[in-house]
Amino acid sequence: MANRGEIAVRVMRTCREMGIKTVAVFSDADRTSMHVRYSDEAVHIGPPLSSDSYLNIDKIIEAAKQTNADAIHPGYGFLSENAEFSDRCKKEGITFIGPSADSISQMGDKITARKTIIKAGVPVVPGTMDPIEKEEDAVTKINEIGLPVMIKASAGGGGKGMRLVNAEKEIIPSIRAAKSEAKAAFGNDAVYIEKYISSPHHIEFQVLADKFGNVIHLFERECSVQRRHQKVIEETPSPLMTPEVRNEMGNHAVAVAKAAKYEGAGTIEFIVDDNLNYYFLEMNTRLQVEHPITERVVGIDLVKEQINIANGLELTYKQEDLSQNGHAIECRIYAEDPDNNFIPSPGKILHITEPLGFGVRHDGYVYEGYEIPHYYDPLISKLIVWGKTREEAIARMRRSLFSYKITGVKTSIKFLERIMSVPDFVDGNYNTHFIEKNRKILNQGDKCKGDCKAMAIIAAFVDYEQKLSKVAPKSDNQNSNSSWKLNNRRKNMVRF
Numbered sequence: 378m379a380n381r382g383e384i385a386v387r388v389m390r391t392c393r394e395m396g397i398k399t400v401a402v403f404s405d406a407d408r409t410s411m412h413v414r415y416s417d418e419a420v421h422i423g424p425p426l427s428s429d430s431y432l433n434i435d436k437i438i439e440a441a442k443q444t445n446a447d448a449i450h451p452g453y454g455f456l457s458e459n460a461e462f463s464d465r466c467k468k469e470g471i472t473f474i475g476p477s478a479d480s481i482s483q484m485g486d487k488i489t490a491r492k493t494i495i496k497a498g499v500p501v502v503p504g505t506m507d508p509i510e511k512e513e514d515a516v517t518k519i520n521e522i523g524l525p526v527m528i529k530a531s532a533g534g535g536g537k538g539m540r541l542v543n544a545e546k547e548i549i550p551s552i553r554a555a556k557s558e559a560k561a562a563f564g565n566d567a568v569y570i571e572k573y574i575s576s577p578h579h580i581e582f583q584v585l586a587d588k589f590g591n592v593i594h595l596f597e598r599e600c601s602v603q604r605r606h607q608k609v610i611e612e613t614p615s616p617l618m619t620p621e622v623r624n625e626m627g628n629h630a631v632a633v634a635k636a637a638k639y640e641g642a643g644t645i646e647f648i649v650d651d652n653l654n655y656y657f658l659e660m661n662t663r664l665q666v667e668h669p670i671t672e673r674v675v676g677i678d679l680v681k682e683q684i685n686i687a688n689g690l691e692l693t694y695k696q697e698d699l700s701q702n703g704h705a706i707e708c709r710i711y712a713e714d715p716d717n718n719f720i721p722s723p724g725k726i727l728h729i730t731e732p733l734g735f736g737v738r739h740d741g742y743v744y745e746g747y748e749i750p751h752y753y754d755p756l757i758s759k760l761i762v763w764g765k766t767r768e769e770a771i772a773r774m775r776r777s778l779f780s781y782k783i784t785g786v787k788t789s790i791k792f793l794e795r796i797m798s799v800p801d802f803v804d805g806n807y808n809t810h811f812i813e814k815n816r817k818i819l820n821q822g823d824k825c826k827g828d829c830k831a832m833a834i835i836a837a838f839v840d841y842e843q844k845l846s847k848v849a850p851k852s853d854n855q856n857s858n859s860s861w862k863l864n865n866r867r868k869n870m871v872r873f
């Protein structure tokens with residue numbers, strides 16, 4: 378398991394179910410980490426810095442050889458989308474649980490990906506198909522496409538090396554800025570132009586592809602609730618989607634995976650406008666953080682499928698076997714301070730009470746007394762709930778967040794609780810600007826003194842939760858169904 382934290386534990390859980398022995402790798406900062414405790418064996422791979430440990434290909438390969446590992450699961454982040462690593466595993470005779478180096482490189486280079494995708498008949502954002510060579514040509518092209526446009530680094534992704542251009546005089550400075558940023562970040566300064574899609578939704582499709590060319594999709598995830606290109610909440614089905622568009626986008630996602638000769642679990646990202654026009658954005662050639670919502674609604678363990686595919690087994694599901702059952706939402710719980718610009722808050726967990734109960738899944742790795750290191754992503758856990766309907770899932774997420782207690786570090790829990798009561802979220806009426814649009818309500822939280830409607834809803838909700846959780850007063854009257862209590866409760870009851 379070439380990873381750490383919650384994803385390492387999550388993958389090893391499935392291995393244990395499948396009777397597969399696991400080897401953890403760990404840096405000096407992770408000696409007491411849960412993934413080390415959960416594994417069957419653990420190998421130390423170096424100092425805390427990722428570049429010296431979890432990103433060091435030689436160290437990981439050495440650990441695999443030392444323990445006679447048959448296969449490596451890369452998780453997400455770290456080496457998961459590194460073509461060289463996929464290739465190196467192959468050369469060493471170790472199965473890489475993921476796609477080939479060629480598939481990774483083809484999708485990692487956005488210009489190559491756009492060309493492949495167009496050939497497959499899938500809509501891409503209108504724009505250029507080759508790197509910008511001459512600045513004058515770019516100006517001509519942009520005038521054809523029409524402002525605003527985005528300049529994007531071909532080697533970029535996830536928001537890095539992007540520039541929005543609103544006015545003609547910004548074109549050349551933006552190209553130069555994007556190029557130098559791309560050069561510094563990726564060692565490749567190729568940039569291209571896309572028409573700007575304003576107020577988009579981010580909707581992605583999960584795919585599974587085996588070594589025999591069978592490809593299925595597992596429907597969509599709505600990921601528009603994000604902050605600075607970091608997803609905050611994901612849900613499936615998307616409140617925006619219709620059965621017709623879902624079917625069409627799903628077929629296009631399958632076409633993308635086939636065009637990339639893809640193998641394993643992958644995700645096709647689309648940007649979608651309010652009129653449900655959709656365009657391919659990028660393909661993520663790994664298991665994603667938010668994969669559990671798909672698992673819950675479709676009923677398939679994606680890690681088990683990844684392992685079986687890597688092991689050369691044929692997919693046992695056909696597209697027509699799959700359907701979406703109910704609604705799932707995931708909240709990402711970070712060790713960060715939502716009232717102080719989300720600065721990371723690593724440190725020791727003094728107390729943790731995890732939410733439990735029907736329809737709740739909690740994918741985490743911390744325990745009482747564990748110290749979250751400052752070297753890595755401060756994700757503590759992912760809280761995933763399921764409900765028959767979206768309304769039920771939201772109510773279940775509210776009560777789960779309400780009963781989730783962590784002390785010792787600051788967490789994003791109360792910020793997520795606020796989102797669950799913001800009218801635009803409750804109505805399913807949101808796009809990638811949601812957090813910015815609702816910034817006032819979300820950021821001021823308890824301090825909000827204005828006459829804002831959402832704060833009233835939050836206050837009413839907190840009141841409701843307190844009523845449900847308070848201890849019944851001692852009474853001489855042993856009949857606890859006294860009428861004042863019942864009236865009080867009925868007033869607050871919600872029916873689904």
Ligand code: MV4
Nearest residue numbers: 502527534535536571572573574575579603809
């Ligand atoms: C865009 C766009 C609008 N028009 N491209 C941001 C991350 C990277 N994957 C692509 N991104 C965007 N590309 C065009 N032509 C708006 C975004 C964008 C965005 C996309 C998905 C999720 C969140 C986003 C937040 C801001 C901007």
